[in-house]
Amino acid sequence: MPTPQRIDKVKRLLSLRQPDLRVVLEGVTIAHNASAVIRTCDAAGVLRLDLVSPNPDLLGINAAISTRAEKWVDIHLHTSIFECLKSLKKKGFRVAVTHLGKDALGYTELDYTQPLALVFGSEAAGVSPEALALADDKICIPMLGMVQSLNLSVSVGIILFEAVKQRRAHGLYKTRRLSDEEFDRYLARWLSGSGDGKDE
Numbered sequence: 001m002p003t004p005q006r007i008d009k010v011k012r013l014l015s016l017r018q019p020d021l022r023v024v025l026e027g028v029t030i031a032h033n034a035s036a037v038i039r040t041c042d043a044a045g046v047l048r049l050d051l052v053s054p055n056p057d058l059l060g061i062n063a064a065i066s067t068r069a070e071k072w073v074d075i076h077l078h079t080s081i082f083e084c085l086k087s088l089k090k091k092g093f094r095v096a097v098t099h100l101g102k103d104a105l106g107y108t109e110l111d112y113t114q115p116l117a118l119v120f121g122s123e124a125a126g127v128s129p130e131a132l133a134l135a136d137d138k139i140c141i142p143m144l145g146m147v148q149s150l151n152l153s154v155s156v157g158i159i160l161f162e163a164v165k166q167r168r169a170h171g172l173y174k175t176r177r178l179s180d181e182e183f184d185r186y187l188a189r190w191l192s193g194s195g196d197g198k199d200e
Helices: 004-014 031-043 081-090 129-134 152-169 180-192
Strands: 018-026 046-052 074-078 094-098 116-120 137-140
Touching: 004 180, 018 031, 018 081, 018 152, 031 046, 031 152, 046 081, 074 081, 081 094, 081 116, 081 129, 094 129, 116 152
Parallel strands: 018 046, 018 116, 046 074, 094 116, 094 137
Antiparallel strands: none
16 A cells, blocks of 8 residues: 555656657667666656567566666557657657758757657667658757767657756646546556556
């Protein structure tokens, strides 16, 4: 039975969740990185993570790295980036893809207060041509060194916390973003200790 303090904490943190900010990982092959990204999503108040992989079972979550954050972030599995992004677009999400091309905006130039899906590609190849074709925006983290890329989980952290900064300034963490029905459903799940879910 959860203590009153535990119930208050769960209610407070669930009220900060941002259902209109999603992270999409495409073709990630290193389980360590996926686990670290889940932890970062939880820290930034992201409610849902989309994982696009032809073999998602190969990405076993490392609890030592995720610190069990997968209990608090819904992970949705897809075999196709096209299916994933088209579905998100139908729900009103703008798609921003990380990309090192010359036409990419600096990541701080994007408006993160809108319904937004942030797409990150594989460690070796980046995002696919299919993801780029579906992108509304392309963003990058400017580099000052000889190496032109960062570790995946570091990139997600930098970009997500720009989103947090903008959303905080916009007051999006001040009021609950979930409907009463969603809030009650997640509250029951989180207090039960199961945490994980496969909702839309």
